[in-house]
Every structure is written in C-alpha cells, then in structure tokens.
Amino acid sequence: MAMNKKIKNIVGWTLSGIVLLLLTASATDKISGSEHALAMTRSFGISPDTYRSLGIIELISAVLFMIPRTGLPGLLLLSSYLGGAIATHLQHGQSICFPAAIEALVWITAVIRFPELSMRIVNKGNLSPI
Template sequence: MTTKTKNSISWVLSGLIGLMLSASAIDKIMGSGHALQMSALFGLSARTYSLLGIIEILSVFLFLYPRTGILGTLLLSSYLGGAIATHLQHQQAIAFPAAIEVFVWITAIIRFPELSRRLTINSAENNLVTK
C-alpha cells in the first residue's frame, strides 16, 4: 500500500469518526430530547451530560488535529472506556461504544506509524532497551 493510499484511508476514517462523535457531542451539548432521556437513564443531570459533550468534542478536535492526534486518541479511548463502563453499570448494550473505540484505535494505528511502532516493539529492540 502506498503512502498516499494509507494517508487517504486514514483521513477518511478520521473524518467518519469525527462526524459520528461530533454529532454525539452536539446532541449532548444542545440537550436534545434523546440526550435528556439518556442522561436521565444514566442518572446524570442535563448540565453534567452537556459537560460530557464538551469533553467529547474537545477530544475529537485533538484527535483530528495532526500534531495532537495521539493525545486525542488517548482521550477518546478514555472517554469511550467510560461510556462502556457506564453502559455496563446500567445494563445497556456495549457493542456501539466498543465498536467505536476499536474503530478509533484502528484509525490511529494507520494514521500514526509511531504509535504502531511503540505498541509493537520486537524482541531485538526490547533487548537493546533493557541492556
């Protein structure tokens, strides 16, 4: 796969993630009927749910901006981990937040080769680090 193809795929995937999570964040911030229903289901006030939307959209912006993309990846991963935990606590399905988290990490691995290298240190490099 050429670098140009890899870059194109990574930006398309990043755009899809950005659209999905931005829509979710805006829904929370604006306090739509669905958002208010979900906040009540999870035992959160509308203000707290709106704050979660702000955190979510800031994380998306950090993810999309190349210089802070890895930080954004970690923040989105943390945010989605909290969503999974909240869903589990309230006996809700976790497939959707878990799938988005996997999608975020696949995109990050494609988009940030340095992240991939750090996560897959081979044994020869590991031996050099410990000596």
C-alpha cells in the same frame, strides 16, 4: 501486504472523518440537550448539565484527535472517554456495542495515521516500520 504511503494517508484521513462525524453528532446531541440526550441522562442518573459537559469533552477530544500535532493526546482522551462510556453502559445494563465499536474504529484509525504508534504496538517496541 503493506499499504503504500498515499493509500495509507487517504484511508487514515477518511476514517478520521468518519470518527469526527460520529463523535460530533454524539457531542452535539449532548450539548444541545435533545430529547434523546435527556432520556439518556435520566437512564444513567446523570444531570443534564453534566451530560452537556461530557459532550463538550467529547467534542474537544475529537478535534484534538483530528489535528496531526495533537492527535496522540486526542487519542488518549478519546480512549478514556469511550472507556468511561463503556463502563457506564455496563453499569446500567445497556449495550456496549456502539461505544466499543467507536473505540475500535478510533484505534484502527490511530494505528494507520500515526506510524510511531503502530511501530510501538505491533512490533513491541522495535522501531522498524511495519
């Protein structure tokens, strides 16, 4: 059953807000150099300055994802960023549940918000709407 446009819009923006809150909290932790962030830098073997830069990249990507005109480039940046987070967690024997769940949430949100994306993915290139 297809969602009507109003419901799809509400769900898409609600999920976008959740994504933004999660990623902003994560980025703020990295940028501020909190004790948790410093512990993560030590566990990953990353310098605090590099971790702070990752937080800035994360925040910029999340903001780009929120803006309708830059949402698709933001999606690609977030996918790359979260893929790197998953790889880093795997390399250091840590759980990938959190970054993988965020990645899934980002893609679910993108498919709802960007109809052209869902047309390409779900219909394998056939441009008829879902």
